[in-house]
Amino acid sequence: MGTKQVSGLSAAEQADLSRADSLAREIFSDVANKWAFLIIETLGDGVLRFSELRQQVGGISHKMLTQNLRMLERNGLVERTVYPTVPPKVEYRLTEPGQGLRATVDTMCAWTHKYITDIESARQAFDS
Amino acid sequence: MGTKQVSGLSAAEQADLSRADSLAREIFSDVANKWAFLIIETLGDGVLRFSELRQQVGGISHKMLTQNLRMLERNGLVERTVYPTVPPKVEYRLTEPGQGLRATVDTMCAWTHKYITDIESARQAFDS
DNA sequence: CCGTATCCTTCATGATACTG
């Protein structure tokens, strides 16, 4: 994903590359954040209501959850279903692209688990 | 990584779990951010100086790069080598845990590539 | 129950300048 020059391509192809690259960067900016990852991990392959999600993610404010869900919905990673009942009921689930990203988040969780003690000692060493 | 209760464990084990959990969350907060990912991806399996890194990441300020490198170093993901020459020369490379995380970032890059058109059209649909 | 809007506070970020 660097902005390196690639030879053997026409100017138009170069332009396409950098357009795709800047879009990719935008997606990174959106998605590569703590709350998005935690939401995706929490949703898993299940279906959760707003309040359930908020409770299970833990430590996220009403506002942050709304913002991140809108962002994920906008990128087509989360599907939002509204039941026009009283009181309202809204369900969230991952779409197929969302599930794809979930696989990535899963590998990061596994990575965390694998290296958590290394990281902890690296921190202690650094902080002294 | 949720904060769910797990039965069949002693209080001490529960405490260990939640300690590990909160540490894992801290690591997530540190590492799951745009700049960290871009830096890790840019470093790859190579060795780069501060200024090279800054140039190749692109669009990152001096300060942000320093901050993120310190954070990554603190977590033991990046190794920093200082050559006491004049002018100074500092090289950065990924450690083994850092390489492990790089694998995750790579899968995210692949994911972005795979779904980039879906995401783009989802956005256009949403924004109208 | 869920979403949005508002206000207010805190933090993150960029620009700049200075040091080793």
Added chain:
DNA sequence: CAGTATCATGAAGGATACGG
């Protein structure tokens, strides 16, 4: 060249209240 410190500004985030 690389790092740190300072300052100023804008954005992020929390609390609250109201509307559908």
